[in-house]
Amino acid sequence: MEIVYVYTKKRSEFGRQCNFSDRSAELHVDILPDPSQMDNYIERNPCDTPTQCAQEMSEHEVNTECFQTETRGINHVEGGWPKDVNPQEMEQTIRYRKKVEKDENYVNTVLQLGSLMEHCIKQNNAIDIYQQYFEEEEEVSVGDEVQPSAKTINVFRDPNEIKRTATGLSWHPDGAKKLAVAYSSLEFQRATKDMCFDSYIWDIDTPYIILTENPDKPEMTLKPVSPLVCLEYNPKDSHVLIGGCYNGQIAYWDTRKGSQPVEMSSIEHSHRDPVYKVIWLQSKTGTDYFSASTDGQVLWWDIRKMSEPTEKLILDTSKKGNLDNALGAISLEFETTMPTKFMVGTEQGQVVSCNRKAKTPAEKIVCTYSGHHGPIYALQRNPFFPKNFLTVADWTARIWSEEIKESSIMWTKYHMAYLTDGCWSPVRPAVFFTTRMDGTLDVWDFLFKQNDPTLSLKVCDESLYSLRVQDNGRFLACGSQLGTTTLLEISPELCTLQRNEKALASAMFERETKREKILEARHREMRLKERSRSEQGKEEEAKDEDTEESSEDLVVRAEKEFFEVVEFELKKREREEEKSQSKADKVRVGYREKDKLIKHSTGNIALQKCVVYSLITGIVNYQ
């Protein structure tokens, strides 16, 4: 709306100077309030208006220099003597003392204090106020409701860009404050040129969370010529370590002397395949150890002379010392309480028990235990019951008794993922740990539950390759495919010996051993009967033809049955996920039946084994 004021001026008066004069106010425009305009607006009630009445302040930060403090002790000599008395002079001090003793105040004070003191002394003599009551009684564990658990304490990552698998772990023998980890890449021809060969020793106290310190710094680096597959501390001398390399050599380090190996075994006399396991032997000098590799040899060495092994054993079960026939060794077991015996776990799934003191090489191999379908990744005797040992291979972990050679006495169910490593707990006879390819760590308590692990933890997303328990049974280290070593602490229930546990475990092992013995005896009887029956039948027909046909028939039948079982299983899996227990059972049943069929035939054993192996690879590919 325009407000206009018009005035006129004569043209002749243009340009004249202005004469201002006072004038009273005139009202030119009066715009009255228009209530209809209110509709354009909304009343806001209440209105928030902030006000602040405060002191203005500013903030400064100052970091002062560190004030150096030192703590010192003082040894008092003499003091407080008055000026006229020389403390060194006996006479003067005695004189001073005598003077004080004559003082009346002194006498009264001492008498009074004396009676007070006597009272307290007598109190002390009367009763020991700090006496411990019920010292002999053990604390009753309330732990039945408490769930066993494990928590991660620390994680050590491979500092290199190209991650390698943590294939070997070894705890420091004294106090176990350090962990040596061997890194290598076990996949065939996976190792790139840039892959670092180093292995590290980590200090487990390196803080996990503090970001200022770099937690990815190992305490010490070991630089071998070829990546290390396994690594062991010498239990007698905590500065010495030996490592088995990917190229078959063995190197030994002294941590006081630096990162380079002190000595390496000569290439001509070393293994031809990666050294999968080295173990220190019990000897007076503490310098002996032996190594095993998939080239079929077990070699004994002395670190003082690494140019040549002191002894050699070829794992040929036909006892002819034929290297072509030999089984590849992938794990070793040695118990210091039984220094003449040792066991080797092979790639073919057999455990070979050997005697070191045998006179001829043929007698060295005492017996074999078969039952696994794949390479035996871990082999360990139970520290409390050395007659029983644990093997971890393919999809199960099995417990064996030395006396029963045909099958294991106890086993876990078939898992979904391959088992890669396992070990007994050093403090509890019925507890052992296993790691899987899906990154899970299982803690089994066989006295408590045999179907499932007592505790199953997903440690990481990639597969776990190695596992080691510390001697106190509390800490566990497991290494993964990407070189991440996780340090876990398990809850006290899993690492304190329960009452009667030893007795119960021993009873359990004996019971299972007896059961297997009975089963074995029955099998033998059945086989004898079958053989005598089939021999009668064979006398009528030509032997060769019959065996050919029967074995082929059997193979076809086995294959058909097997595939039927697998298909059935797959269909079932598609239908329901929850019935995984029974699925595993079905496969096991399928295996068992196949075993029986093959046992009954009279064909070539080698052919059967090939068939079994190819059928198994069939499963693996199928899955």
Next chain:
Amino acid sequence: MEAEVEETLKRIQSQKGVQGIIVVNAEGIPIKTTLDNSTTVQYAAQIHQLVLKARSTVRDMDPQNDLTFLRLRCKKNEIMVAPDKEYFLIVIQNPTD
């Protein structure tokens, strides 16, 4: 009178488990002792400071309060101190066992 003092101290010394007695004055000078010189001096100086600190602690918390006795139970023995305005009586005892 001095004989009574001697008698008192002897009586204390003869109690079961008592290893030593020291009488220290306000300046830290050991007046009477049954232990050897170096030990005595050490005890005198250290305990003297401890008693002063203890006393000041008690009085800081409550000015009406005062320290009447100080007992230091250690692994190997027990040190008992009876303080006074001018003198302390320190006794080292190995209780019970």
